[in-house]
Amino acid sequence: xxxxxxxxxxxxxxxxxxxxxxxxxxxxxxxxxxxxxxxxxxxxxxxxxxxxxxxxxxxxxxxxxxxxxxxxxxxxxxxxxxxxxxxxxxxxxxxxxxxxxxxxxxxxxxxxxxxxxxxxxxxxxxxxxxxxxxxxxxxxxxxxxxxxxxxxxxxxxxxxxxxxxxxxxxxxxxxxxxxxxxxxxxxxxxxxxxxxxxxxxxxxxxxxxxxxxxxxxxxxxxxxxxxxxxxxxxxxxxxxxxxxxxxxxxxxxxxxxxxxxxxxxxxxxxxxxxxxxxxxxxxxxxxxxxxxxxxxxxxxxxxxxxxxxxxxxxxxxxxxxxxxxxxxxxxxxxxxxxxxxxxxxxxxxxxxxxxxxxxxxxxxxxxxxxxxxxxxxxxxxxxxxxxxxxxxxxxxxxxxxxxxxxxxxxxxxxxxxxxxxxxxxxxxxxxxxxxxxxxxxxxxxxxxxxxxxxxxxxxxxxxxxxxxxxxxxxxxxxxxxxxxxxxxxxxxxxxxxxxxxxxxxxx
Numbered sequence: 001x002x003x004x005x006x007x008x009x010x011x012x013x014x015x016x017x018x019x020x021x022x023x024x025x026x027x028x029x030x031x032x033x034x035x036x037x038x039x040x041x042x043x044x045x046x047x048x049x050x051x052x053x054x055x056x057x058x059x060x061x062x063x064x065x066x067x068x069x070x071x072x073x074x075x076x077x078x079x080x081x082x083x084x085x086x087x088x089x090x091x092x093x094x095x096x097x098x099x100x101x102x103x104x105x106x107x108x109x110x111x112x113x114x115x116x117x118x119x120x121x122x123x124x125x126x127x128x129x130x131x132x133x134x135x136x137x138x139x140x141x142x143x144x145x146x147x148x149x150x151x152x153x154x155x156x157x158x159x160x161x162x163x164x165x166x167x168x169x170x171x172x173x174x175x176x177x178x179x180x181x182x183x184x185x186x187x188x189x190x191x192x193x194x195x196x197x198x199x200x201x202x203x204x205x206x207x208x209x210x211x212x213x214x215x216x217x218x219x220x221x222x223x224x225x226x227x228x229x230x231x232x233x234x235x236x237x238x239x240x241x242x243x244x245x246x247x248x249x250x251x252x253x254x255x256x257x258x259x260x261x262x263x264x265x266x267x268x269x270x271x272x273x274x275x276x277x278x279x280x281x282x283x284x285x286x287x288x289x290x291x292x293x294x295x296x297x298x299x300x301x302x303x304x305x306x307x308x309x310x311x312x313x314x315x316x317x318x319x320x321x322x323x324x325x326x327x328x329x330x331x332x333x334x335x336x337x338x339x340x341x342x343x344x345x346x347x348x349x350x351x352x353x354x355x356x357x358x359x360x361x362x363x364x365x366x367x368x369x370x371x372x373x374x375x376x377x378x379x380x381x382x383x384x385x386x387x388x389x390x391x392x393x394x395x396x397x398x399x400x401x402x403x404x405x406x407x408x409x410x411x412x413x414x415x416x417x418x419x420x421x422x423x424x425x426x427x428x429x430x431x432x433x434x435x436x437x438x439x440x441x442x443x444x445x446x447x448x449x450x451x452x453x454x455x456x457x458x459x460x461x462x463x464x465x466x467x468x469x470x471x472x473x474x475x476x477x478x479x480x481x482x483x484x485x486x487x488x489x490x491x492x493x494x495x496x497x498x499x500x501x502x503x504x505x506x507x
Contacts, residue, residue: 023229026238029221031167033242034249035303036220037069039296040174041253041273042123044214048268050206053196054258060211061250065243067404072218072368073243074391074401075375077236080222081388082378084231087314088222089371096374096381099320100435105370106315107431110308112363113220114344115356117304121148121345124297126271128290146346152298153342156305157333170299175249177277177288182256184281189259201265205415212361212412214250218242219371220304223311227332232388256280305341312337316450320438323450355419362416362424365409372402 024032047057083091089109094102125144129135135144155166218239228234257276267275274293278286313334316325329335348356378385379395391398416424442449 024224024227024234025229026234026241028168029228029234029238030241030245031171031299032303032306033218033221033238034171034245035167035296035299036217036307037242038214038246038249039300039303040171040249040292041178042174042293042296043270044210044250044254045268045272046270047207047210047214048254048258049265050203050210051265052198052201052203053265054194054254055197056202056207058194058251058254058258060207061215061247061254064211064215064408065247068212068408069215069218069243069246071401071405072216073239075372076219076222077239077389078387078391079375079378080219080235080239081232082385084228084235085314085317086224086227086310087318088224088311089219089367089374090223090311090315090318090320092222092378093370093374094318096377097370099318101370102318103315103320103435103438104428104431105367106311106320107434108363108367108427110311110341111344111427112360112367113217113304113308113311114341115348115351115360115363116217117301117308117341118345118348118351119356120297120301120304121145121152123270124148124294124301128294149342149346152301153305153338155302156309156338157329157335158331167299167303170295171245174292174296174299177285177292178249178253178256178273181277181280181285181289182252184285185256185260188261188280189256191259193259193262194255196265198265208412208415209357209361212365212408213357215246216361216364216368217304219368220307223307223314227310236389305338305345308341309334309337312340319442319449321449322441322447324448326450358416358420359423361412362420363427365413366424366428368409369406372406376402 044057044061047060048054051057051060079092080088083095085091087106090102090106093105122145125135125141125148134140221235221238253273257273257280260280261276263272263276271293274286274289277289312321312325313328315321316323316334316337325337325340326334327336351359376395376399379398391401393401441447
């Protein structure tokens with residue numbers, strides 16, 4: 001069999017896997033975004049403790065979405081519909097600043113996502129051990145943790161449509177006990193309890209980290225934009241639906257719990273909503289909330305791993321990682337990328353909750369600053385780029401839109417501990433080292449990299465066919481499609497700028 005025939009067969013298998021895998025529609029995508037960001041009010045209890053009472057917690061979940069969640073959701077909606085490819089923010093940053101910074105964005109966000117995902121199997125067992133003390137012992141905890149990670153990884157392997165509808169079911173199951181709790185709490189609510197705050201007990205670092213963690217990752221679903229049905233319409237609807245669902249899932253249980261009970265702020269720690277349910281409704285509601293919390297952590301794991309795995313697939317399709325990361329199973333899922341993300345979860349799950357929280361927040365903040373910069377630069381440099389959904393603001397307006405969340409990101413980074421600065425700095429330096437290493441690996445033929453052409457970001461019909469069949473005179477392969485190949489370190493930004501100008505000329 002010749003090389004060309006073998007490549008043709010491989011391409012046919014790839015195309016068949018991609019086309020046969022069902023696409024995500026609005027409802028499953030809302031559920032996945034909900035689990036990327038929230039998963040329910042589990043974990044928000046600590047905002048009451050760190051805030052010295054209910055007032056700062058309630059104000060935080062009212063104000064933070066306005067200055068953080070909504071701007072990030074708007075940016076995500078515009079860029080995800082402009083670049084509906086797997087890889088999400090990696091493609092955005094690459095198109096604005098070149099593949100070097102696109103790779104750094106992908107590495108930081110993937111590392112942050114895997115650290116975030118390492119929390120959920122641990123939290124799942126932490127909720128179970130309140131009723132099943134055996135999970136306090138490592139002899140039961142370790143095999144359960146490994147078995148849980150393996151089974152959830154297999155669910156991801158079976159396909160995004162399964163993960164999406166599983167997320168819908170888990171979201172309904174996870175939120176319904178809080179609807180019941182909120183209804184039962186109405187006769188006991190005393191509004192003056194919402195106004196309690198003791199500034200001497202406020203832990204500002206813990207407060208901001210908790211707020212930030214509970215309201216970030218709106219951009220994560222963009223990494224699987226290529227798996228969404230009609231993304232130009234589906235993504236904006238799903239994003240804004242998820243914003244309403246997330247904010248409501250935090251505020252309503254907090255208003256019910258803090259308004260109905262006179263508990264001191266020191267008691268509001270992770271898992272306290274189960275006790276709130278018992279005090280309001282009885283043991284049956286406590287058990288229901290514990291079961292919902294455990295299942296919610298499973299949904300969080302599934303959504304995060306899907307995003308992380310398809311991000312690696314997207315980076316491989318862009319030529320930033322070896323082609324093995326783009327290999328798909330018969331279900332259309334990226335097998336090697338899923339296994340890589342699962343391995344990272346297992347190795348990071350030994351860290352403490354607060355350590356993971358600070359590390360992932362810091363890396364996520366660096367990545368988000370780069371995303372906002374890319375969003376603004378694309379508005380300035382590529383004003384005619386086809387945007388199926390566009391934030392209804394001019395360049396100055398979108399700059400002002402990004403300013404408050406950027407200030408919040410810098411604040412979260414400034415509040416980090418010295419250990420977080422050192423560990424995160426090490427990860428950043430590792431990313432700087434990995435990029436030229438991968439460039440050298442490709443140039444030396446150490447590994448196979450994907451050169452397949454992808455749809456151009458303009459999304460104008462037939463533009464891709466035009467580029468493939470009639471390349472511009474004098475343009476080499478890198479000029480036609482720069483993001484498909486890792487260029488040399490000295491020419492990556494230049495090639496990216498030239499090629500995207502070529503694409504815009506075809507518009």
